[in-house]
Amino acid sequence: MAMTGTRSTGSLVILDPTDESTPDSRTALERPASLEGLRVGLLDISKPRGDVFLDRLAELLAERGVTVRRYAKPTFTKPMPPDLRREITTECDVVIEALAD
Amino acid sequence: MPTEERETVAWPADGLVAVVKQDCPTCRLVEPVLAALPGLTVFTQDDPDFPEGVADRRDDTELTASLALEVETVPTLVRFAGGVEVARVVGWSRAQWAELTGVPDLGEGLPEYRPGCGSRTQDPDVAEELLVRTRGGALHSRRLEIAALEDEAEALFDRGFTDGLPVVPPTPARVLRMLEGTSRKPDEVVAVIPPNLVEATVEKVAINAVLAGCRPEYLPVVLAAVEAACTDEFNAHGLLATTWGAGPAIVVNGPVRAEVGMNWAGNALGQGNRANSTIGRALQLVIRNVGGGRPQEVDRAALGHPGKVGFCFAEDEEGSPFEPLAQSRGVPPGRSAVTVFAAEGPRGIVDQISRTPESLARSLALGLRGVCHPKLVRGFDATLVVCPEHARVFAEAGWDRGRLAAALDEALLLDRAEITRGAGGIDEGVPAGDSDRPVAKFRPGGLMIVHAGGGAGMFSAVIGGWAGGPGGSAPVTREVDPWR
Numbered sequence: 001m002a003m004t005g006t007r008s009t010g011s012l013v014i015l016d017p018t019d020e021s022t023p024d025s026r027t028a029l030e031r032p033a034s035l036e037g038l039r040v041g042l043l044d045i046s047k048p049r050g051d052v053f054l055d056r057l058a059e060l061l062a063e064r065g066v067t068v069r070r071y072a073k074p075t076f077t078k079p080m081p082p083d084l085r086r087e088i089t090t091e092c093d094v095v096i097e098a099l100a101d
Numbered sequence: 102m103p104t105e106e107r108e109t110v111a112w113p114a115d116g117l118v119a120v121v122k123q124d125c126p127t128c129r130l131v132e133p134v135l136a137a138l139p140g141l142t143v144f145t146q147d148d149p150d151f152p153e154g155v156a157d158r159r160d161d162t163e164l165t166a167s168l169a170l171e172v173e174t175v176p177t178l179v180r181f182a183g184g185v186e187v188a189r190v191v192g193w194s195r196a197q198w199a200e201l202t203g204v205p206d207l208g209e210g211l212p213e214y215r216p217g218c219g220s221r222t223q224d225p226d227v228a229e230e231l232l233v234r235t236r237g238g239a240l241h242s243r244r245l246e247i248a249a250l251e252d253e254a255e256a257l258f259d260r261g262f263t264d265g266l267p268v269v270p271p272t273p274a275r276v277l278r279m280l281e282g283t284s285r286k287p288d289e290v291v292a293v294i295p296p297n298l299v300e301a302t303v304e305k306v307a308i309n310a311v312l313a314g315c316r317p318e319y320l321p322v323v324l325a326a327v328e329a330a331c332t333d334e335f336n337a338h339g340l341l342a343t344t345w346g347a348g349p350a351i352v353v354n355g356p357v358r359a360e361v362g363m364n365w366a367g368n369a370l371g372q373g374n375r376a377n378s379t380i381g382r383a384l385q386l387v388i389r390n391v392g393g394g395r396p397q398e399v400d401r402a403a404l405g406h407p408g409k410v411g412f413c414f415a416e417d418e419e420g421s422p423f424e425p426l427a428q429s430r431g432v433p434p435g436r437s438a439v440t441v442f443a444a445e446g447p448r449g450i451v452d453q454i455s456r457t458p459e460s461l462a463r464s465l466a467l468g469l470r471g472v473c474h475p476k477l478v479r480g481f482d483a484t485l486v487v488c489p490e491h492a493r494v495f496a497e498a499g500w501d502r503g504r505l506a507a508a509l510d511e512a513l514l515l516d517r518a519e520i521t522r523g524a525g526g527i528d529e530g531v532p533a534g535d536s537d538r539p540v541a542k543f544r545p546g547g548l549m550i551v552h553a554g555g556g557a558g559m560f561s562a563v564i565g566g567w568a569g570g571p572g573g574s575a576p577v578t579r580e581v582d583p584w585r
Contacts, residue, residue: 010249015242015271017262017308017390019299024245082248 011082032094035066041092044072050098057096071095110166114184117141117202120161120172123148125218127193128176134198134208135176146175146221167222168235174217178202192217229274237273239280239287242304244273257312262390264382264410268312279307282317283324283584291324292331294392295338296399301327301391306383309390313383313411318361319376321584322439323383326351326413329441329579330384336574340443340567341394346402347567348409349388350444350484351381352551354427355437357581358415365415367555370447370486370562382411384441406446414553420489421552422496429502430578437581442484442549443567443574452491453559458498461491462505465561466512470542472565476520476530478540482547482569482576485509486562488554502550509550513542544569549576 016024032038042058044050058068071088073080088095112118119135121128124147135143136154144161145151152158161167170179174191180201181187190197193215199207222231247256247270254267262268269275280287280303287304294301303324310323330337330349337349353363364374372378388394396405418425427438450468455461465485473481487495487505495505517537522530531540547569554561567574 012247012253012270013244013273014247014257015240015273015276015304015308016245017242017271017305017312017386019294019297019305019391019393020243021297021299021393024243082246083250086248086250 035061035064035094038066038093039091040066040068041088041095042068042070043088043095043097044070045076045097045099046073047076047098053098054096110169112142112144112166113140113181115182116180118144118170118179118181120144120146120167120170120175120177120179120220121152122146122175122218122221123151125175127215127217128152130211130215131176131193131208134193134211137207138202138204144170164222164227164231167220168231172220173223175220176217177220232277233273236277240273240276240304241288241302242276242308261395262312262386264385264389266410268386269314271308271311275311276304276307279311279315279317279320280304282307282320285324285584292328294327294331294387295394296341297393299391299393301331301387305391306387309386310379310383312390313386314375314379315383316361316375316379319380319383321581322351322353322357322361322376322380322437323387324584325439325579325581326380326384326441327387328584329439329577330388332577334571334575335441335577337388337392337394340574341388341392341400343567344401344403345567346404346406346409347443347445347565348402348406348412349381349384349441350408350412350564351384351414352426352440352442352484353380353413353415353437353581354418354425354432354440355581356435357437358418363415365417365553369414369417369553369555370412377413377415378411380411381408381413384413385409385411408444408446412444416551417489417553420492422492422500423487423502423505423550423552426549426551427578430576432578432580438578439581440549440576440578442564442576443482443569444484445565447486447562447564449560449562451560456494458495458500458505459508461494462508463512465491466509466542468561468563469509469513469548470515472542472563474529476522476524476527478515478520478531478542479544479547480568481543482549482566482574483543484549484551484564484566486551486553486564488558488561489552489556490559491561492552506548506550509548510541510543513548514539515542546575 042054044054061068069091132152135152142157143155144159144166146161149160178190179186188201190201195208195213199205247253253270257263257268285303289303290300291306292301306324306327310320361376363376394400416426428434432438450465452464455464469483472483517540520530521533524530
């Protein structure tokens with residue numbers, strides 16, 4: 001069957017049960033006072049030299065006893081794939097993102 | 102298959118069109134016939150290489166042409182003239198095919214007749230997707246994506262769409278099936294939902310009915326309940342925002358009760374019946390999701406009660422000595438209706454001794470005294486659910502609803518000395534007044550009587566309400582049939 005499914009990419013589409021007055025995405029949490037005991041993610045959005053910046057951050061965090069998980073978007077030109085977002089939200093308490101070249 | 106097919110598909114304006122699938126033995130039987138027919142266009146639903154020998158053979162694995170032609174059986178043979186269908190045959194019949202094609206000696210060696218097979222468009226495995234393809238354009242709600250790695254139930258909790266229990270994901274296909282429960286258009290406005298005063302369309306109510314676990318045939322009841330709850334008289338906003346714990350409850354009357362399988366017998370106010378549980382829940386989810394009424398936000402209840410997840414039951418009309426509630430509130434006999442009312446959780450009243458209506462009425466009245474506070478009057482409404490074994494006492498004495506209501510009113514004229522502030526060593530109570538005349542417990546019309554329950558147990562129930570009347574909430578009845 002060549003038909004394109006509603007779950008063709010493995011995701012599920014649902015209809016919004018609300019009045020749609022709030023954005024689909026949610027607002028950021030308060031910035032934590034300390035990274036102690038938190039799971040830290042480093043997100044490379046795949047802009048040039050983002051890895052250099054994040055490598056250095058990882059070193060500095062390691063000196064403070066903080067270990068990190070590393071993530072990368074496939075491309076900086078498009079929004080993050082929902083699965084990567086889900087992966088980060090389940091594995092991290094905070095995430096540091098390298099935005100610029 | 103409903104047809105609102107928007108995709109364009111072309112076939113000759115004049116000539117023959119056949120729709121087949123290789124999986125169908127009758128289609129394979131007529132393969133040589135198709136190959137021999139001049140000027141024939143064949144659309145193939147499964148195997149694009151089937152049938153052999155046809156010059157104009159087109160891949161219809163997307164089923165676009167099959168849907169446009171409203172094919173239900175294969176093979177289907179259609180004749181077009183001037184762009185208009187003029188004749189159609191389904192299955193194989195030598196005589197019919199000969200007549201339609203004008204070729205007299207078709208299919209030599211084949212049997213005279215063979216029935217066809219179901220079109221791919223009828224297959225359950227594609228039915229859901231075709232439903233969305235053909236009718237999805239009628240849906241206007243924002244589409245949200247739950248990622249493949251997200252657990253569906255968790256994702257719906259995370260987004261705040263639930264009352265704390267799992268919900269059914271409202272996929273477009275489920276919402277479209279839900280909408281089949283009503284003749285109303287998806288974009289019709291049902292009501293303005295408090296507290297945010299948002300217009301709820303039939304579609305939004307259907308989405309929340311899916312969340313709640315409703316079946317499509319419940320939808321008219323849900324729509325009527327939403328309409329009733331969002332009236333000025335019922336005042337869902339005030340009921341939501343009050344620090345008192347009551348919430349909206351629904352009692353259903355009329356033929357729809359049995360049609361959708363509601364419970365008015367044993368455990369009528371309890372769990373275990375899908376229609377009872379999910380209709381009440383759908384109303385609450387509409388208020389939560391569309392209206393924005395959430396606990397600890399605009400819902401300021403100090404305590405609340407478990408029935409705020411959803412509280413709906415049907416009246417036992419067949420076994421009742423009383424006129425059905427809806428009829429007592431002006432709905433013509435034989436019609437279905439909902440009555441919404443402010444409700445706390447139910448509280449049982451035992452009386453296993455009274456065998457006269459006078460004694461039993463006084464006994465039930467004593468149970469009703471506790472509503473709000475035994476020393477407070479005329480503030481709160483209440484509903485009395487009379488169980489069958491108690492109703493039998495009234496039936497045998499020939500008491501109707503009005504007679505019972507009058508007896509309860511009389512028994513609920515309270516002695517001011519007992520309920521004045523300070524009386525009984527309790528500061529709470531009514532202020533001392535000039536008069537020592539008895540005071541009515543409930544405002545006129547503030548006590549509603551319903552009949553429901555199992556056949557055994559002399560246990561009726563009191564359902565306390567909330568501030569009654571224009572300053573609070575009054576029960577509201579609406580017919581279900583206009584929402585079918």
